[in-house]
Amino acid sequence: MLPTQSSGPGAFARFDLSRVPSPSFVVDEEKIRSNLKILTEIGKLSGAKVLLALKSFSMWSLASLIEEYLDGCCASGLWEARLAREKAFTGIKKQKILSTFCPAFRSTELEEICELSDHLVFNHPKASGVEYAASHQVSLGLRINPEISLGLDPKYDPCSKQSRLGWPISKLSESDLSPFEGLHFHTLCEQNFAPLLQTWKKIENALGSTLKKFSWINLGGGHHCTRSDYDQDGLIELIDEISQKYDCQVYLEPGEAVTLDAGILVGEVIDLMNSNAMHALLDLSATCHAPDVIEAPYRPALLGDIEDGQHPYLLGGASCLTADSFGEYRMNNPLRIGDRVAFLDQAHYTMVKTNTFNGVKLPAIAIWNSQTDNLSMVREFEYEEFVNRLS
Ligand SMILES: Cc1ncc(COP(=O)(O)O)c(C=O)c1O
Known part of the structure; x- marks a missing residue:
């Protein structure tokens, strides 16, 4: 339990x-506002762009409040991507980021998803749709499985050996990476900063200077950074370090942290x-x-x-x-x-x-x-x- x-x-x-x-x-809009202020501050001090994970909270009557503070949102497929744009979670002028990840994209939906999204994250290097998307106006990212299990419950462990979420980092080769401008991982659930740091160290050790290839790195969600005991300074320092060292834009895509309490x-x-x-x-x-x-x-x-x-x-x-x-x-x-x-x-x-x-x-x-x-x-x-x- x-x-x-x-x-x-x-x-x-x-x-x-x-x-x-x-x-x-x-829903208390003032509590959401105070969570959003914390996330904006983290973004400002660290240089990260912060996206709302719509899968956790898609209450579009509050889209304008969310859009006022965050840099956009992330969707889990076509319908969430449509919702993000139609209900202006990404701004009335659609000027904010929409990042879409799905374990597998339907070929019949890819054209629309490419049109809607700024980032499209694929689950493995040879995923169906990579070739199609590579010839469209969308930045491609690859979700990796960093193979470091730090969650509370094995049932929800995207890093397990048999996980279907993300390409195992130990199997990643340089040649796999050519279509991808971005790197994505999502491994945490309701966690503080320490497991993120451990995960990042694992990724850095495994990929080394290959990380310089990416223009953006998305650290996923699961960061409980609006909780009072969260180590925000640690998070800010790490994001700043990653951005400087690898000359990339770092993204966070929290869900729960936006609407906590x-x-x-x-x-x-x-x-x-x-x-x-x-x-x-x-x-x-x-x-x-x-x-x-x-x-x-x-x-x-x-x-x-x-x-x-x-x-x-x-x-x-x-x-x-x-x-x-x-x-x-x-x-x-x-x-x-x-x-x-x-x-x-x-x-x-x-x-x-x-x-x-x-x-x-x-x-x-x-x-x-x-x-x-x-x-x-x-x-x-x-x-x-x-x-x-x-x-
Ligand atoms: C890919 C991805 N990003 C972001 C999130 C948001 O996570 P959380 O609500 O725990 O912050 C999830 C949640 O499952 C996810 O699967």
Whole structure:
């Protein structure tokens, strides 16, 4: 079980949960702004360009806020690339960077992807589409597997021997590199600076002066650089060193760091059942609304959960999947039917992953400004969302 990265409720401690319909995602635009300011500062001091990884957070109603601070975004394929351009994550004049990586590109989509993207990152030197893209106006990059496993969970280790993500660095030869102007690696997940440094040292030892060939080097995501304990000075120093030594532009493409602690998922207690355990049955679903709870798995932080709380509950999800549970939480006061609950740090890898399994309602989406207390509902989902995905 992975630990939650939530650092607590922050401003959400004073948000009245009854102001939004249940279920709802509530995103604090001021918290996002403060994360963006940190990332901009890192970019300014180090010389890196910072891109938002859309796969973690694609909330296009906040695209103009994100674009105000970051240098662009990275997409995982055609649809995210289209979203980036259409919803102006890369600026109204499309002046900012769009970098697209996919483990494999469909040949039928490559023309459009090339038109949309500034950088196109391939998974191996002989990947299908490299030749086609090399004759288009897009800068090609190669994703490598640095073969140094520093993650918390082998299930999510892109550096494993059998990984399908990136070309193993030990197999890389100079002749493989001719079409590529850029180098890309993404190996970290919710990590501090030390594993990045170790990874970079491995790459530098393996590639040496070959690194001078690249005009850009993309260090991927997984850097939790907006967390209070993150070694930002170390990161800035390393990026500066890489850029100087190899005369290249360094890119970071964080997802989580942009929205850390910036969103909550609000739900309601629909029923209580005191059997062999005390169950609080919610209108929220781990499997439909926050699937990483089951997939990762991890236990999300809950507003009001206290280690020595007198009232333990198993918080059960709305679907009939046995595993649809958020886990055990302890409250100071007993829960009642109709009470609101809120899981913390729910902006990333949630909204982008929701589904309507069992006909479970999708959470509405609200933007809250913790400075002005202004609240706006940006989307509510009804039965049509469910039926329109079926036939
Ligand atoms: C290629 C790539 N870049 C960036 C990211 C963003 O990572 P994170 O949200 O952990 O910062 C991911 C996440 O899986 C990724 O696969």
